[in-house]
Amino acid sequence: YGEREKERRPRADETVAWYCASWDAGIAAGPRLVRVVKDGAPLEGYRRSGAEMLSRFHQTRFVPDRLETLGNEHHFLVTIGERYEFQGYIDRLARDEAGTLHIIDYKTGRKNGRGFTGREADQLEAYALALFASQPVDEIELVLEYLRIGERVRKRVRREQSVEIETRLVGRIQAVESSTVFPATPGILCRWCGYNDVCDAVTSRGAFPR
Secondary structure, eight states, rough: HHHTTTTTTOOOHHHHHHHHHHHHHHHOOOOOOOOOOOOTOOHHHHEEEEEEOOOOOOHIIIIIIIEEEEEEEEEEEEEEETEEEEEEEEEEEEEEETTOOEEEEEEEOOOSSSSSSSHHHHHHHHHHHHHHHHHSSSEEEEEETTTTEEEEEEEEGGGHHHHHHHHHHHHHHHHHHHHHHOOOEEEEEEETTTTGGGGHHHHTTTSSOO
């Protein structure tokens, strides 16, 4: 999308070739940059899956897309609850012809549940809170793009919902602040964690969870 805003329109084969070159460069750089932690999942399978998702996305989403891209990996920083600084990065921030802002988040994993729910929905609502604080808009469209299955889930939020979103987010922050116990939730990403040498959940099992 950044290339398109510069009046260059990369073809699908060019986009996939760039992805493959970036992947190969990452592999050549060593395991600190690209590492697969799932058993029985070869690197080539991930490379091929990514190329397939990108090719399909180019054809079904990129080509017909008419939104104006305002930013890729758009950074924001906002103060919530009068004392907490909250920041994040929006995968793609865009605007349609009617002036409505679109917060678009790309997911390569599997879709969880039905409709616009769960942690991923909470994530985008928090992003909307930041934009309502900085942009003179009354409504924002939230979009979850599931690249693996080619499915898109949408939801519109209005400015008057900001208070509810902020209250919920501040409540979660305060719950963390007041907690004294943080139970581990072992999973496959434990293999990626830098705290395994001090984590009881790992040392007590003697091995990583599968």
